[in-house]
Amino acid sequence: MNILSYIIVNLLLFSSWQLFLFRKRAVISFPDRIIGAFILGLSQIIVTELLLGALFRNLFAVPLFSVNILISSWVLILSLAPFRKGGIKSTSNDITLALKELKGVTMDFWIVVKNDFLLSCVFFLVVISICWMIFIAYLFPSYTWDALWYHLPMVGYIMQDGAIRDIANDSFINQWINMFPKNIELLFLWNIIFLESDIIVDLTQLAFTIVGIVSVYSMAMKLGIQRNYALYASLLFFFTPIAILQSTTNYVDVAIAVLFIISVNFIIGHRREPTYENRTEASCKEQRVYSLCLAGLATGILMGSKSSGPLFAGILSALIIIQELMEQRAVSFNAATMNKYSVLTKSLKMYILSFLLPVVLLGGYWYMKNWIVNNNPVYPMQISLFGTTIFKGLYKGIVEPPPEIMNRLSYITRPLYVWLENIQYYLYDSRLGGLGPIWFIIFLPTILFSVLYSAVKKKYDFLVLSAIFIGTFLLYPRNWTPRYVIFIVGFGALSFGFAVNTFGDRKNVIKTLALLLAVYTFLVTNSPCITPYQIEKFMQLPPAERTLARHAPFNIDLHVRQEYGYWIWISNHVSKRDTIAYTFEPLFFSPLWNSSFSSRIAYLKEKSYNDWVEGLRKNNATYVLIRTNSQEDKWIKFSHSMSWLGSKERFNVVYADPNYTIAKFERAENSIQKGDGEKG
């Protein structure tokens, strides 16, 4: 039933938007409609979760399912409305045409791939990689540091409360959990809440990776690159090691990069696509409105996903305003009645209604909440301009210190050093490598070539793209950190496609080299966190026992080895609605929940026994998790000794190791009932 509801809601969600956009096929290309349906689907998920969680405090599976089924049904009715001109016949024609189009596109794609040996090799390598990634993500639980530290706990807190709200600042990480924008975490929640399991939550970013390939392809087509080169370039984008490794983790960097690429794709080059020749002014405007709206939604999701989101939103806003001003100015030369004020007003109106409104709708909530609660939209980061503090905060820059080598390098040499990849292995958050050999060996030279060639030949479309991507890269803080700038590899892929399209004779040499490097990347992008022996072990375990403690990945093992015992106990015994009250600050909160995040956790530390017990009662604690030999441990032993005096609370120790103890908490009324029962 859980799997069925998950499939039904997702199928209806994305297919309804796909059919909605199908009606606009005259102004939006097929790849852009795929991307558009993805963005609209994500937007619906985020908006419904925000409404249910932040406004109605009722974010649970049933209401979420019902609301989304209602909305998607409505979208479907709008898209296939039999009351439109033509009636039911028109509706069934639309469905037939949509299916025909899908079939046609698939056949065309297959023919292109089949007729190009190098392309088919790359394509099959991508397919095999994706299958492997799905297998690994299914087999292993989420094991990455930031995922366990705050990405998944964000989901846990929302699911246990059914509400999106700030939690008590009981620990260092809680302030970050409160402050960080959580759009991508809402998508993680979507992949857990219906299935009542976290088994595929770490595949959330893989969807973004695949759509990223489609986005790069769409941009390449807009640049006039030949289709097979566009496909080749977009598939090569996939072979970015850090993107491959992160695609099966609960981080957000791949999603951020792809959302930025999607936004740029929708904003640029709307006049150049071959399907749009001989269009009327009205259809041009319609196409522009749809493009900006979809870009706005993507940018809004992006802005609400990470604190660097406003930087992307600002850059894209500047791009749109410049585009609009130039567009309106071109129109005003032909229309004598238009003056400068009219030009500016029209441009701003288009920008605000089509782009800014969706951005604020999808991404503004987190910043407004921070602004109201902390007087700073990006709290706890301090914002200063020319020495003047605009928003007061706790930190002036990125908290995590850089690797020591970075202090010895300059602004220019830092990214170059990282791109050379002086590392012994790839990791999902590698700081000194991760963009891969294709980036350094092929994409970088083709960027240089393509930019220079475009400047000489006045290929303004490509120059505009270059300015956007390179400018964003230069403005991004710590741009030498690979996972923050994955989007630049997308630009590299475009440059590769552009260069190959331009080169006459040597393209096969370059393509062959790219294929060899793709094969090399495929072979070497193996995380040391997932070894072949661990794969073998996990394949032999029943699904319920494939837990983090049994995985013991090397990235966290040394830090949490002493916690595995109680993690295993929790995963085996904590049921839906059980509450674990903990009394210390664990390194990772995520393992305190059960695998479906249907249990609850509560921090309860008090100065007196009576206050503590009162807190346990108020929070309906089922179990208490304490450090062995702590104050609470003494209280529990004390309560045993006081039971003969009529103390009604009972703590039955159900797990103990040298470091931690778990006791089942039986409240006074339960104890009385049991006592009566025993007497009877």
Added chain:
Amino acid sequence: MAIIYFSVPERKAFLENQIQWWTEMWEVVTGRDQGSGVGEQEKDTEKVMSKQ
């Protein structure tokens, strides 16, 4: 660019790690499992004193 990339000091260690990974994978696939540090971790993980 390829020569520069593949001649960095850590490339040798990187490739050795990858060869080891694929060697282990081959052993697992062919059933010639010699065990590894994972076995050590398993022993630590399973030292659980449960009173239930």
